[in-house]
Amino acid sequence: MPKYIAVAGKGGTGKTTFASLIIKYLIQNNKGTVLAVDADPNANLSEVLGMEVTTTISELLEQTKDPKSVPVGMSKEVFIEYKLQQSLVETKNLDLLVMGNPQGAGCYCYANDLLRKYLERLSSGYDYVVVDTEAGLEHISRRTIPQVDWLFVISDASARGVRSAGRIHELVQSLGSAVKSELLIVTKTKKDSLANLEDEITATGIALIGDIPYDESIATYDEEGKPLFELPNNNAAVNAAKEILVKESI
Ligand SMILES: Nc1ncnc2c1ncn2[C@@H]1O[C@H](COP(=O)(O)OP(=O)(O)OP(=O)(O)O)[C@@H](O)[C@H]1O
Ligand SMILES: [Mg+2]
Numbered sequence: 001m002p003k004y005i006a007v008a009g010k011g012g013t014g015k016t017t018f019a020s021l022i023i024k025y026l027i028q029n030n031k032g033t034v035l036a037v038d039a040d041p042n043a044n045l046s047e048v049l050g051m052e053v054t055t056t057i058s059e060l061l062e063q064t065k066d067p068k069s070v071p072v073g074m075s076k077e078v079f080i081e082y083k084l085q086q087s088l089v090e091t092k093n094l095d096l097l098v099m100g101n102p103q104g105a106g107c108y109c110y111a112n113d114l115l116r117k118y119l120e121r122l123s124s125g126y127d128y129v130v131v132d133t134e135a136g137l138e139h140i141s142r143r144t145i146p147q148v149d150w151l152f153v154i155s156d157a158s159a160r161g162v163r164s165a166g167r168i169h170e171l172v173q174s175l176g177s178a179v180k181s182e183l184l185i186v187t188k189t190k191k192d193s194l195a196n197l198e199d200e201i202t203a204t205g206i207a208l209i210g211d212i213p214y215d216e217s218i219a220t221y222d223e224e225g226k227p228l229f230e231l232p233n234n235n236a237a238v239n240a241a242k243e244i245l246v247k248e249s250i
Pocket of ligand 1: 009010011012013014015016017018040042044071077187188212213214215216218219222
């Protein structure tokens with residue numbers, strides 16, 4: 001069984017940045033093989049990882065909706081599985097799946113069911129599955145992602161961000177046992193951010209595990225479109241992420 005780590009939060013808070021810092025930590029410390037799953041409809045994990053993505057799961061499933069698309073002699077199930085396999089981007093220790101936009105009107109339940117089974121089987125071949133997801137936690141609530149060992153709820157250093165993390169906490173509670181450990185991370189912090197936000201943080205009901213300081217080189221890398229994966233190991237944000245992950249024995 002792989003260990004599942006998910007990162008969730010309001011838009012723009014630093015989810016994808018933190019997800020990439022987790023992946024960087026796992027790979028550099030030889031923690032094993034990693035499957036990265038971009039489950040945010042506004043997908044951009046591939047860019048911070050510096051990986052080329054040609055298609056998404058949603059696009060591939062869309063192509064299987066028309067019964068005429070199924071090759072003669074092939075069952076629909078085999079065809080969908082074949083399509084799903086095409087979505088995996090592979091490198092040495094790190095593979096990437098991009099979910100893409102949610103499907104249009106109506107639930108394409110049959111394909112979702114196959115996707116769930118496919119993901120479960122695929123995930124079992126990795127040591128870690130790292131999921132970058134949106135605030136609605138759709139893939140976790142639908143169980144496309146079967147379970148989460150650590151859910152890092154990301155907030156930026158604003159009262160609004162922290163309150164939004166509190167709302168995610170309510171959603172997580174409604175998911176029951178699917179999420180084992182839920183932890184809050186405040187990102188883009190400056191000197192007094194945590195002290196100023198203390199009451200708001202307590203009000204979320206989520207345990208604060210640490211913060212990622214505002215880091216000029218992250219902003220610069222993003223401006224230049226450079227993968228965050230290439231940040232030097234002495235970078236403050238890289239080290240702050242490492243400290244959090246070590247604390248959790250990840
Ligand atoms: N620690 C940090 N220091 C400085 N800038 C940061 C830091 N973390 C994130 N940012 C910046 O904040 C912006 C949003 O970050 P990121 O894309 O990681 O957030 P997100 O929550 O994944 O956003 P989205 O909802 O759009 O997917 C980016 O411009 C990024 O450069
Ligand atoms: Mg993102």
